[in-house]
Amino acid sequence: MWREKTVYIEVENRLEEKTALHVHGLSKPNVQDGMPEIEPTPFIHPGKSHLYQFVAWQSGSFFYHSSNPLQESNGLMGVLIVLPRQEIKIPNRDYVLLIQQWEIDQPALSSLESEVFKPKNLNRNPNFFTINGKSFPDTTPLDVRYGEKVRVRFINNANMSHTMHIHGHDFKIIEEDAFKRKGKYLDTINLPSGKRFDVDLVASNPGIWPVNGTKPFHKTNNGVSPGGMITRLRYI
Incomplete structure (x- = not known):
């Protein structure tokens, strides 16, 4: 995805327990941060979904993961790359x-x-x-x-x-x-x-x-x- 574009991430919970999604390192509104144990982001309960929406104001390498440490340690995570709008020396x-x-x-x-x-x-x-x-x-x-x-x-x-x-x-x-x-x-x-x-x-x-x-x-x-x-x- 590109810097300064709006990011839409819809998470559907097919687990048997509640979860939430946190994007590590990318600043966003508090309600979109994905840590419901300690902030106003909602939990995603089994069978439910939630749409996260925020602007990728910064380019670079990030990763996302479940807010539940046990779920994260079992592999519930991934990588998010935000590309700059213009880069003079693009790598091959x-x-x-x-x-x-x-x-x-x-x-x-x-x-x-x-x-x-x-x-x-x-x-x-x-x-x-x-x-x-x-x-x-x-x-x-x-x-x-x-x-x-x-x-x-x-x-x-x-x-x-x-x-x-x-x-x-x-x-x-x-x-x-x-x-x-x-x-x-x-x-x-x-x-x-x-x-x-x-x-x-x-x-x-x-x-x-x-x-x-x-x-x-x-x-x-x-x-x-x-x-x-x-x-x-x-x-x-």
Whole structure:
């Protein structure tokens, strides 16, 4: 969506419990903020719907989630990107990397069972780590061509901070929490919980390069390596 446009989000509650929607980081009228436990926004009861309406006054990377922490920790969230009305240097490619963590019962550390599991509430002791809902080797590569300008939007929806590293490339911070920054060049960035960083890089070093968290356990699936918070910057 575009900056300064009116946003309409209709939420239909098909759960068996009440819920509400909060857009993290984007200012809006109090009644549209989506935190009914502590403000005048209405709850959405089972079988009911609610229309949120506000102006996206600011461009940048945001995310939305249920106001109920248990629902959010079970995955009831998503990403919202607001584009500027005009951008002089438009990147050739634009990628979102949503960082999450999950606590899922397994028979033992360093073993995996291929079944459908429900995450534990609040994921306080995570053993799986994902990028855009998938852990390596199922993550989607970031495909680029030599010479392209690439934007990567890091969004951390996990309980803990995560440090991300792009191998073989330096990048510059363009925005922090949707506010412009005069970025210095880095190859590693720390993402506290709830934080968003938009970075730009130039695809100037052909190959297949890891993009990964730096903490060893976060690069595994329940201790099985390689896995977890890894994807690839892949030249095509």
